Amino acid sequence: MPPTPARALAALTAAALALSVALTGTAAAARAGAGPVVTRAALDPALVAGRGAAVDFAEQEAENAATNGTLIGPDRAAYTLPAEASGRRAVRLTPGQHVEFTLPGAANAITVRYSIPDAPGGGGITAPLDVTVNGGSRSTMTLTSQYSWLYNQYPFSNDPGADLLHPDWWITECSCVPSATTPAPVIAKPFRPSHFYDEQRLLLGRKYRAGDKVRLTVPARGGAAWTVIDLLDSQLVGPPRVEVVAANVLAFGADPFGRRDSAGAFDKAIAFAQRKRLKVYVPPGTYQVNRHIIVDDVTITGAGSWYTIIKGHEVALGTPAPDGSVHTGVGFYGKDAADGGSRNVHLSGFAIEGDVRERIDTDQVNGVGGAMSDSTIDGLHVRHTKVGMWFDGPMTNLKITNNVIVDQIADAINFHTGVTGSVAANNFIRNTGDDALAMWSEKTANAGNTFDHNTVQSPVLANGIAVYGGTDNTISNNLVADPVREGSAIQVGSRFGAEAFAGRLRIEGNTTARSGTYELNWNIGLGAIWFYALEKSIDADIRVTGNHFLDNTYNAIMLVSEWSVKDLYSITNVHFKDIRVDGTGTSVVSARVKGSATFENVDARNVGAVGVNNCGSFGFPATGSEFALTDLGGNDGGGTTGPWLAPWELPNTITCDDRPPVVAPPAPSPW
Structure with missing residues (x-):
């Protein structure tokens, strides 16, 4: 008989775990101090040369950095933290633990992709993450899960305790249509959690050099029960652009501190700029x-x-x-x-x-x-x-x-x-x-x-x-x-x-x-x-x-x-x-x-x-x-x-096998 979804996903997970054997060398080298590993979509950049966007930041996967946390993944089964991570792997930190990245080039700004738990009843929490450079300069990022953690069937719910949104839909986890099943199937809650990750940007306040160490630490107190770090992007951001000959929104009452709504000021600046054939500058x-x-x-x-x-x-x-x-x-x-x-x-x-x-x-x-x-x-x-x-x-x-x-x-x-x-x-x-x-x-x-x-x-x-x-x-x-x-x-x-x-x-x-x-x-x-x-x-x-x-x-x-x-x-x-x-x-x-x-x-x-x-x-x-x-x-x-x-x-031999065993291939390499 064909495998159930659970069996198929289990087989896929096992195959993904086998794949980890081929991938551990890079991470081990990084943790041993072999230098920063820069990737593109968790791949060797040479494999994707000339493809994708040319960006002004360097991507570093957490699994390739130095850490006293726990590697999670690889896993490609939906509704899991590793599956939604870039490269299908990440690092899980508990309070007091850290992951440390070595900058591959000059940088004054970072982006951290992360996940923290939802609130028990949904709606998200906030938690601090300490950022230190070379053991000295310290900043604190405020992480949030308020924009993460969706549940249930499309178009999804923010409530981890929600019952099925569509009781008449197929539920493949039990191979059934709930409304046609007596008694109705019991689904585990939260049902199908997803959309785990978010990201935060941080200007570091000064320029750092290649080889400097950026450490992300979950505080021993006040942090989330766990924090998953997926990756860090680092870049050198240039100075602010200035437009002198323009309709500056400040002149029309915009508030650059965000304390009051500036929509009306934007409207006025746009109307003025249209009349005078100027740009609007913010x-x-x-x-x-x-x-x-x-x-x-x-x-x-x-x-x-x-x-x-x-x-x-x-x-x-x-x-x-x-x-x-x-x-x-x-x-x-x-x-x-x-x-x-x-x-x-x-x-x-x-x-x-x-x-x-x-x-x-x-x-x-x-x-x-x-x-x-x-x-x-x-x-x-x-x-x-x-x-x-x-x-x-x-x-x-x-x-x-x-x-x-x-x-x-x-x-x-x-x-x-x-x-x-x-x-x-x-x-x-x-x-x-x-x-x-x-x-x-x-x-x-x-x-x-x-x-x-x-x-x-x-x-x-x-x-x-x-x-x-x-x-x-x-x-x-x-x-x-x-x-x-x-x-x-x-x-x-x-x-x-x-x-x-x-x-x-x-x-x-x-x-x-x-x-x-x-x-x-x-x-x-x-x-x-x-x-x-x-x-x-x-x-x-x-x-x-x-x-x-x-x-x-x-x-x-x-x-x-x-x-x-x-x-x-x-x-x-x-x-x-x-x-x-x-x-x-x-x-x-x-x-x-x-x-x-x-x-x-x-x-x-x-x-x-x-x-x-x-x-x-x-x-x-x-x-x-x-x-x-x-x-x-x-x-x-x-x-x-x-x-x-x-x-x-050729041309049309029937070779029909809907669900053949999954054999995890080795990691991609130069052709």
């Missing part, structure tokens, strides 16, 4: 803004995202807004597309800090929103909003560059409905609660857009990058690592009411790492890249070229439909070329749909199961699978079962 400070700032034909610049912070409370509305919102909060919004949208908006050099602690899908509590054509967004730091940037078209020619978006309840960036000719490039994204980067062609197709050279780490739910329908779009040179549940690194999906794929879709030069989650509803492992024909066939010209799929938890490539529509929709005209697959827990390709794909120069190694798992659409005809693979040559390598694309598998 100097260093923390400004309280508790609603949307409407922007059109204006440039707003800050002193830099470390210095200019625009922070707001989430405010309940007396009556729901026409769009269904029941809250408002800090955000910079273009005008609604129905009202013509906004143009010539340029935002740069400041931070947006929201106060969103629960997911309400109708709420417009995003960092940046509305419709903005012929506009740019550059150098922002956005956290604790629902979605970092959500755009409702029609709109065109928006460029989103060099931003950091972290700790979101939902997406980081979403091009929704009729966004055309727009680019999101060189953005760094970590800890989203839904798709990190999405193009969603609901009702009106997105067209001619590009997601390029972005880094996505640890999306807690759904995918790193998702494309739902659209025409002539490109996903290129991105780095995506560690998706946790119900998604993967890259998804191409006909779902959520999206318009059909048309023209060309290019997926080129991306690297994924430790991707492919366990799909609880289907009880199978997903691919690092997966194509999903749920509402329409996928038959556009799709080229998947030059991608590297590293350390795949299950399959590298998956093409699937849903059982109820398996005879209605197909996936065709997909072409894989110049691909490297370094390690799969199961197969290179898993096909659970009718259709076809071509493969050329797809090289694989450390493949854990048969190279192709070809179930087709589960008709199992005597003529072979309903899905055909075409070998265009140069497909080499494999694993313990032989060549990954063996002649006997």
